[in-house]
Amino acid sequence: MANLCVSFRDCPFQPFRLCACMPNKPSHLISTAVFCIISLTLPLAAHAEITPLTSGQCAAMRDGKVLSTENPVGCERLMRVSFPYRDFEGRRHDDGNVVVLDVVAPEVQVIFHALLQRGFPLHKAMPLEAYQGDDEASMADNNTSAFNGRPMTGGSAWSKHAYGVAIDIDPLQNPYIGKDAGKQILVLPPAARGQYQSRSPMRPGMAEDVQDIFFRHGFMIWGGNWKQPIDYQHFEIGSRDFIARLLSLPLQDARREFSSYANTYATCMSGNAIANLAVRRKACAGKSKR
Numbered sequence: 001m002a003n004l005c006v007s008f009r010d011c012p013f014q015p016f017r018l019c020a021c022m023p024n025k026p027s028h029l030i031s032t033a034v035f036c037i038i039s040l041t042l043p044l045a046a047h048a049e050i051t052p053l054t055s056g057q058c059a060a061m062r063d064g065k066v067l068s069t070e071n072p073v074g075c076e077r078l079m080r081v082s083f084p085y086r087d088f089e090g091r092r093h094d095d096g097n098v099v100v101l102d103v104v105a106p107e108v109q110v111i112f113h114a115l116l117q118r119g120f121p122l123h124k125a126m127p128l129e130a131y132q133g134d135d136e137a138s139m140a141d142n143n144t145s146a147f148n149g150r151p152m153t154g155g156s157a158w159s160k161h162a163y164g165v166a167i168d169i170d171p172l173q174n175p176y177i178g179k180d181a182g183k184q185i186l187v188l189p190p191a192a193r194g195q196y197q198s199r200s201p202m203r204p205g206m207a208e209d210v211q212d213i214f215f216r217h218g219f220m221i222w223g224g225n226w227k228q229p230i231d232y233q234h235f236e237i238g239s240r241d242f243i244a245r246l247l248s249l250p251l252q253d254a255r256r257e258f259s260s261y262a263n264t265y266a267t268c269m270s271g272n273a274i275a276n277l278a279v280r281r282k283a284c285a286g287k288s289k290r
Helices: 026-041 056-063 105-119 135-140 208-217 240-248 250-271 277-288
Strands: 003-006 020-023 049-052 076-087 090-102 166-168 176-179 186-189 232-235
Touching: 020 076, 026 049, 049 105, 049 135, 076 105, 090 105, 105 250, 208 250, 240 250
Parallel strands: none
Antiparallel strands: 003 020, 049 076, 076 090, 166 232, 176 186
8 A cells, every 4th residue: 555544543433633645554554544434434323422411411410419519510511422332241232321521522432432442341331320429339330430529539639530531441350459547458349359459461351451542532641550549440631730721721622632632642652662562651641641
C-alpha cells in the first residue's frame, strides 16, 4: 500500500477528526484503517450512545443517594453513555451504561466501544443508584461504574467520581488495596483478597490489559500506579485544577481542549524511544497528564 489514509486515535464510529495520507505505514496502522472502515459500516445498535439525563433520571439519582445539591457538578452537566459489552462467558449485553461529565462523554463513548472491540470482558455496568450510592456494594457486585457524588475513599474531599471524570472497571479483578483504621491491609471488594492482589499472571478483566485505551482517551491517571492506596479499577482524567478549567469553558470548547489533551499521549507514544511498552505508557501518561 503506497498511501494510507487514517483517522484519529482509535477511529471507532465518530466522524473523522483528522485524516492524513502517510506512505509505507506499518501493518498495525493498516489494521487501524480497516477497523475504521468496518466500524463505520456497523449498525448503530453496535455502538455506544450518549444521551442527556432526563429529569426523571436526575430524580432517581437523588432518590438513590448518588446526587445531591452539594455535589460539585449538577445533573445538567451529566450525560449517560449506553454501550454493549461482553461478559466473562462471552455473552453480549446491550444494557451497559455509565454516567459521566458532559465534557468527557464522547471520549468515554469511544473507550467502551474499544473495550468491546478488544474483547475485554465486563461483569456488568449499572449506574450507582442501583446500589443506593454504596460504592462498596457496587464493588462487591463487580460493577463497572463512573459518577457517584461521594467523598474520596478514606478522605473528605470530593472524589473525582463526583465530577463524573473517573471510571472504575471490574472491581473484583481490579481491587482497591489500602489500610483500614487499624493499619491492616484492606482489600475491596473482599472477594478479591488472595485472588487478584497479585497481578501475575494476567487474567481476563485485569485493567493492565486496557491501560492504553483509557490513556489514549484522556483518562491518564491509573490507580494501579499509585503507591498507597493502590486502586487497580480506577481511571481518572487529571488534576482538580484541570477539571475546574474544563468546567469553566463552554462545552464545545471544553471538549476540544480535552480531545487535544488526550492527543498529547498518542503523540508521546509515537515519538518516545522507550522499548518497553508498559514503561513507555506510564512515562507518556505521566508526562501528558495535567
